[in-house]
Amino acid sequence: xxxxxxxxxxxxxxxxxxxxxxxxxxxxxxxxxxxxxxxxxxxxxxxxxxxxxxxxxxxxxxxxxxxxxxxxxxxxxxxxxxxxxxxxxxxxxxxxxxxxxxxxxxxxxxxxxxxxxxxxxxxxxxxxxxxxxxxxxxxxxxxxxxxxxxxxxxxxxxxxxxxxxxxxxxxxxxxxxxxxxxxxxxxxxxxxxxxxxxxxxxxxxxxxxxxxxxxxxxxxxxxxxxxxxxxxxxxxxxxxxxxxxxxxxxxxxxxxxxxxxxxxxxxxxxxxxxxxxxxxxxxxxxxxxxxxxxxxxxxxxxxxxxxxxxxxxxxxxxxxxxxxxxxxxxxxxxxxxxxxxxxxxxxxxxxxxxxxxxxxxxxxxxxxxxxxxxxxxxxxxxxxxxxxxxxxxxxxxxxxxxxxxxxxxxxxxxxxxxxxxxxxxxxxxxxxxxxxxxxxxxxxxxxxxxxxxxxxxxxxxxxxxxxxxxxxxxxxxxxxxxxxxxxxxxxxxxxxxxxxxxxxxxxxxxxxxxxxxxxxxxxxxxxxxxxx
Numbered sequence: 001x002x003x004x005x006x007x008x009x010x011x012x013x014x015x016x017x018x019x020x021x022x023x024x025x026x027x028x029x030x031x032x033x034x035x036x037x038x039x040x041x042x043x044x045x046x047x048x049x050x051x052x053x054x055x056x057x058x059x060x061x062x063x064x065x066x067x068x069x070x071x072x073x074x075x076x077x078x079x080x081x082x083x084x085x086x087x088x089x090x091x092x093x094x095x096x097x098x099x100x101x102x103x104x105x106x107x108x109x110x111x112x113x114x115x116x117x118x119x120x121x122x123x124x125x126x127x128x129x130x131x132x133x134x135x136x137x138x139x140x141x142x143x144x145x146x147x148x149x150x151x152x153x154x155x156x157x158x159x160x161x162x163x164x165x166x167x168x169x170x171x172x173x174x175x176x177x178x179x180x181x182x183x184x185x186x187x188x189x190x191x192x193x194x195x196x197x198x199x200x201x202x203x204x205x206x207x208x209x210x211x212x213x214x215x216x217x218x219x220x221x222x223x224x225x226x227x228x229x230x231x232x233x234x235x236x237x238x239x240x241x242x243x244x245x246x247x248x249x250x251x252x253x254x255x256x257x258x259x260x261x262x263x264x265x266x267x268x269x270x271x272x273x274x275x276x277x278x279x280x281x282x283x284x285x286x287x288x289x290x291x292x293x294x295x296x297x298x299x300x301x302x303x304x305x306x307x308x309x310x311x312x313x314x315x316x317x318x319x320x321x322x323x324x325x326x327x328x329x330x331x332x333x334x335x336x337x338x339x340x341x342x343x344x345x346x347x348x349x350x351x352x353x354x355x356x357x358x359x360x361x362x363x364x365x366x367x368x369x370x371x372x373x374x375x376x377x378x379x380x381x382x383x384x385x386x387x388x389x390x391x392x393x394x395x396x397x398x399x400x401x402x403x404x405x406x407x408x409x410x411x412x413x414x415x416x417x418x419x420x421x422x423x424x425x426x427x428x429x430x431x432x433x434x435x436x437x438x439x440x441x442x443x444x445x446x447x448x449x450x451x452x453x454x455x456x457x458x459x460x461x462x463x464x465x466x467x468x469x470x471x472x473x474x475x476x477x478x479x480x481x482x483x484x485x486x487x488x489x490x491x492x493x494x495x496x497x498x499x500x501x502x503x504x505x506x507x508x509x510x511x512x513x514x515x516x517x518x519x520x521x522x523x524x525x526x527x528x529x530x531x532x
Contacts, residue, residue, distance in 0.1 A: 003029060003033070003183070004021060004025060004026055004029035004030075005026075005029040005030045005032070005033040005092075005183045005184075005186075006183050007186070008186065008235075008236055008237045008239065008240050009088065009091045009186040009187055009235065009236075009237075009240040009243055009244065010237070010239050010240055010243055012026055012090060012091050012186060013087065013088065013089050013090065013091060013132075013243075016075075016079070016085075016089050016090045017079070017089065019079070021090075022072075022076050022079075022090075023071075023072035023073070023075035023076045023079075023085075023089065023090035023134065024069070024072045024073065024076060026072070026090045026091075026092060026134075027068055027069060027072045027090075027092060027134060027136070030092040030136060030183075030184065030185065030186075031065055031068075031136070033182070033183045033184055033528075034060070034063065034136075034137075034184045036528075036531045036532070037056060037057050037162070037182050037183075037184065037527045037528060037531045038056055038057050038058060038059055038060055038182075038184060039052065039053060039055075039056025039057065039058050039157070040053070040056075040058070040157070041058070041060040041061055041062065041063060041155075042058060042060070042061045042109070042140050042153060042155030042156055042157060042158065042159075043155055043156070044111055044114060044154060044155060046155075046156040046157060049156070049157055053157045054160075054165060054166075055165060055530065055531070056157075056160070056165075056527070056531070057159060057160055057162055057165070057178050057179075057182050057184070057527050058140065058157045058158065058159050058160060059094070059139045059140060059159050059175040059176075059178045059179040059182065059184055060094075060137045060138070060139055060140065060175065060179070060184075061097050061105075061107060061109065061137075061138050061139065061140050061155050061175070062097070062104060062105050062107075062137055062138040063136065063137040064101075064104055064135060064136060064137050064138070065136065065137075067103075067104070067135070068092070068134050068135060068136045068137075071129065071134045071135070072090060072134050075089050075090050075132055075134070076090075078132075085132040086130065086131040086132030086133075086247075087131050087132065087243060087246070087247055088128060088131040088132045088133035088187075088243065088244070088247055089131075089132035089133075090132060090133075090134060091132070091133045091134065091186050091187060092133075092134050092135075092136045092185050092186055092187075093128060093133050093134070093135055093136070093185050093186065093187040093188060093189065094135070094136060094137050094138070094139045094175070094176060094179045094180075094184070094185040094187075094188045094189070095122075095125055095135060095137075095138055095139070095176075095188070095189045096138070096139055096141050096172075096173050096175065096176050096188070096189060096190045096191060097109060097138040097139060097140065097141060097175070098141065098144075098145060098191060098221055098222040099122040099124065099125050099138075099189060099220060099221055099222075099231075100118035100119075100120060100121060100122050100125075100220040100221075100222075101118055101121050101122065101125055101135065101138070102118055102119060102120055102121045103117060103118070104117065104118060104138065105117055105118075105138070106118045106138070106222070107138075107154075107155065108141070108143065108144050108145070108222045109140055109141045109142065109143045109144070109152075109153035109154055109155050110143045110144055110154050110356075110383065110384065110385065110388065111154045111363055111382070111383050111384075111385070112356045112358075112362050112363045112379070112380070112383030112384055113356070113361075113362040113363065114362065114363050115362060115363065116361045116362045118220075120220060121220060122219060122220025122221050122231075123216075123217035123218075123219040123220055123248075123252050123254060123255065124189055124216055124217065124220075124221070124231045124248045125189065125220070126220075127247055127248040127250075128187070128189070128244070128247055128248055131247040133187065133247075136184075136185060139159070139175030139176050139178075139179050139188065140153050140155055140158060140159045140174065140175035141153060141171065141172045141173060141174060141175055141176075142171045142172035142174070142387065143384075143385045143387055143388060144222070144224060144349070144353070144387070144388050145171075145172035145173075145191060145193060145196060145224040146172070146224065146349070146387035146388055146391055147171045147172055147387055147453075147459065148170060148171045148172065148194075148195075148196070148199060148459045148460065148462045148463055149168035149169075149170065149171045149174065149447070149449075149452065149453055149459065150168060150169055150170070150171040150172065150174030150175060150200075151168060151171075151449065151450075151453040152171075152385060152386070152387045152453070154385050158174075159174045159175045159178045160178070160449070160527075161178065161181075161203060161204060161446045161488075162178055162181045162182040162204060162525035162526065162527040162528065163181065163204065163205060163446070163487070163488055163489060163525045163526055163527075164446065164487065164488060164526055165526060165527060166448055166449060167203075167445075167446040167447065167448055167449060167488065168203070168446055168447060168448075168449055168453075169181075169200050169203055169204050169446065170199045170200030170201075170202070170203035170204065170442075170446060170462075171196060171199070171200055172191070172193075172196040172200075172224075173188070173190030173191060173192070173196050173197050173200050173201075173208075173234065174200050175188075176188035176189065176190040176197075176200065176234045177190070177200035177201050177203065177204035177206055177208065177234050178200075178204055180204070180206045180234050180235060180236060181204040181205055181206050181236075181525055182525055182527050182528060183528060186235070186236065186240065187233055187234070187235050187240060187244050188233070188234040188235075189231060189232075189233060189234075189248075190208070190231070190232060190233070190234050191221060191224075191229055191230065191231050191232070192208075192210035192229070192230045192231075192232055192466075192470065193224045193225050193228045193229050193230075193345065193470060194228065194338075194341050194345065194460075194463040194466060194467040194470055195210075195441075195442075195462075195463040195465070195466025195467055195469075195470070196463075197209065197210050197230075197232045197234060197478075198210055198441050198466045198476060198477070198478035198491070198493060199441065199442055199462060199463055199466055199478075200234075201234055201441070201478045201491060202441035202442045202478045202480075202489065202490065202491025202493075203442065203445065203446040203488070203489065203491075204446075204489065205480045205483075205489030205491075205525075206234055206235065206236055206480065207233075207234065207235045207236065207237060207238055207240070207241050207477065207478065207479050207480070207508070208232070208233075208234045208477070208478045208491075209232045209233055209234075209235075209241045209244075209245060209475070209476075209477045209478075209501075209504075209505075210230050210232045210466075210469060210470070210475060210476045210477070211230055211231075211232050211245060211249065211475050211501055212230075212259070212473060212474060212475045212498050212499050212500075212501065213227075213228075213230055213257075213470075213473035214257050214258055214259035214473075215230075215245075215249050215259055215261075215475070215499065215501065216230065216231045216232065216245075216248055216249050216258070217231070217248075217250075217251075217252035217254065217255040217258040218230075218231060218255055218257060218258070219252055219254035219255040219258075220254075223348075223352045224345065224348070224349055224352065225344065225345040225348040225349060225352075226257075226348050226352065227344070227348060228341075228344070228345060228348070228470045228471070230470070231248075232245070233245055233248075237512065238270070238477075238479060238505055238508045238509040238512045239267070239270060239509065241477065241505065241508075242266035242267050242270055242505045242509075243266075243267065245263075245266055245501060245505075246263055246264065246265070246266045246267065248263075249263035249264065249501075250262055250263040259499075261499065264499075264501055264502050265502075266501060266502050266505050268502075269502055269506055270505055270506060270509050271506075271509055271510075271513070272506055273321060273322065273506075273510050274318050274321050274322055274323040274506070274507055274510045275321065275322030275323070276322060276323075276324070277318075277322075277323045277324070277435045277436070277503070277507065278323070278324045278326055278432070278433055278434050278435050279315065279318055279323050279324070279325055279326065279434065279435065279436050279437070279438050279494075279507065280325075280326040280327075280329035280425060280432055280434040280436070280437045280438065281311070281312070281315060281325065281326070281327050281328070281329065281437075281438055281439075282328070282329040282330065282331045282334075282425075282437060282439065283328060283330075284330065284331040284332060284334045284335065285303075285331065285334060285437075285439035285440065285465055286302060286303050286308050286311075286440070287300050287301060287302050287303065288300070288301050288302075288303060288443045288461060288464050288465075289335035289464070290338075290461045290464075298335070300335075303440055303443045304443070304444070304484075306484055306485060306490070307440045307442075307443070307484075307490060308440070310440070310481050310482060310490050310492060311438060311439065311440055311481075311492055314438060314481055314492050314511055315438055317511060317514050317515070318438075318507070318510065318511065318514075321510055321514065323507075326432055326434060329425050329432050329434065329437065330421070331421045331422075331425065331437075331468070332421065333414065333417040333418045333420075333421050333468075334418070334421070334464070334465075334468050335464075336414045336417070336418070337418060337464060337467040337468045337471060338460055338461055338463065338464050338467060339411070339414070340411040340414040340415050340418070340471060341460070341463075341467050341470070341471070342394070342411075342460065343398050343407050343408055343410075343411035344408070344411050344412065344415065344471075345391070346391045346394040346395035346398065347395045347398060347399045347408055348395070349388070349391040349392070349395055350391060350392045350393075350394075350395025350396050350399070351395070353384070353388055353391070353392055356380065356383065356384070357376050357379060357380065358375060358376065358379030358380075358383070362383070363379065363382070363383040364379050365378040365379045365381075365382055365383075367382075398411075414471075415471040415472075418468050418471040418472055419471065419472040419473070421468075421472075422437075422468070422472045422474055422495070422497070423497075425437060426496070426497035435496065435500070435503050435507070436494045436495060436496045436500075436503065436504060436507055437494070437495045437496075438492065438493070438494055439465055439492070439493045439495065440465055440490075440491070440492060440493065441465060441466065441478040441490075441491035441492060441493040442462060442465060442466070442491065443461075443462070443464065443465060444462065445484045445486055445488035445489065445490065446488050446489075447462075465493065466478075466493070468495075469495050473498065474495060474496060474497060474498055474500075475495070475496055475498075475499070475500060475501050475504055476493055476494065476495045476496075476504070477493065477494050477504045477505070477508050478491040478492070478493045479491065479492060479493075479494075479508045479511065479512065480521075481511075481515075482518070482520045483520050483523070492511075494507055494508055
């Protein structure tokens with residue numbers, strides 16, 4: 001019999017509304033799984049890591065079990081009274097710890113926010129809870145979302161990949177992806193600035209959806225790069241992604257950047273298939289371009305053959321279902337996505353991080369100080385980790401008056417060029433007329449813990465295939481597509497024009513249906529196997 005905590009969100013809601021299970025039973029099954037696989041939560045003073053630590057996932061910073069029980073009891077009471085508790089009734093979810101939730105700690109995985117308890121709740125969390133979902137905790141991430149592995153968190157032990165506990169879960173939404181993959185939640189709320197939903201989703205073998213910029217409100221979300229950040233769901237199935245997005249998308253009077261468009265009916269056309277849809281492949285997404293520190297030039301390498309093969313097999317499947325596959329779609333500015341991101345994101349990060357000064361909330365130095373300036377300096381020196389400090393320094397440098405034209409203004413021009421590539425590919429009156437572009441999500445599977453951490457440049461290039469969507473503001477979804485020779489998950493990605501979430505979900509669901517009997521879909525993560 002399938003454990004309750006392994007069921008999809010849609011199946012949980014269906015079973016709950018048929019009175020086959022209760023919200024409290026769903027919660028208890030999920031909490032039991034957390035006790036089995038997660039180990040101790042991340043803390044600021046973890047001490048020595050033990051052998052047992054190496055065998056656990058460590059997705060959580062804060063477990064809000066009592067708050068979750070109160071919410072689950074409320075769902076059960078509504079059902080007993082004949083009141084519809086909502087489309088996500090009883091579904092357990094986790095939130096990346098950059099989302100404020102009233103009365104709970106919000107840390108952004110940084111010492112500088114230790115002790116901060118949010119006075120209000122972020123719109124995406126509030127909407128999921130209004131739909132009946134039950135938040136069971138806040139999960140780990142790279143500090144202030146600055147990273148691609150979750151290793152930079154100030155709260156250790158950092159999260160491990162449930163499929164191979166010696167590997168990273170990706171980042172910065174690593175705790176979100178790991179909690180869903182390990183059955184510790186049915187849904188998780190993450191954020192995507194350069195691929196921080198899609199890359200960990202690919203590494204952990206789950207679905208990760210970055211909506212169009214503004215499709216989901218950012219109110220109550222701690223910012224990294226305000227022009228790039230997008231909240232979105234991580235789920236086990238495409239249907240759950242549609243359900244989750246429908247519950248949280250839409251206008252928000254608290255957020256001027258939220259699009260003034262109603263949420264789509266993403267479930268309505270989910271299983272309409274792909275017949276007649278035009279899906280493109282680009283050679284620019286089958287290679288990685290990165291700087292060679294010895295020559296100062298750029299080097300190109302193809303993505304591993306098994307990654308390209310996986311994408312082409314997916315294209316073949318979609319073609320067999322009636323889609324038209326368009327080869328050789330040029331996306332020439334993809335190679336510049338990471339350099340442009342280095343500049344733009346750091347300017348915005350430096351600006352956003354100035355608010356953490358030890359005055360109003362969070363950490364303040366306990367060292368003696370002579371004046372306010374010294375208090376700022378000592379608080380920020382002790383409160384920020386290495387990655388935020390690097391971003392502050394670089395952001396201030398490239399935005400300085402004497403360098404702005406050379407770096408920042410150039411990066412903004414490159415962002416426009418990347419956007420133009422997508423506009424040409426998706427133009428309904430153009431040469432290609434695509435509904436979606438199909439690509440690998442990442443150029444590698446999850447890398448070993450410690451193998452890349454510390455090399456900010458190399459780690460950033462893990463996001464080269466995902467970051468163009470953030471520059472362009474378009475939606476993108478990563479879905480599981482099997483396993484590599486090293487036994488780790490591979491993800492494929494669909495990118496579409498603005499507000500094409502329904503079409504991307506429709507294509508992804510068609511692929512999911514076509515592969516649902518594949519043996520790889522029956523595999524169980526290592527963390528669950530060894531901690532039954």
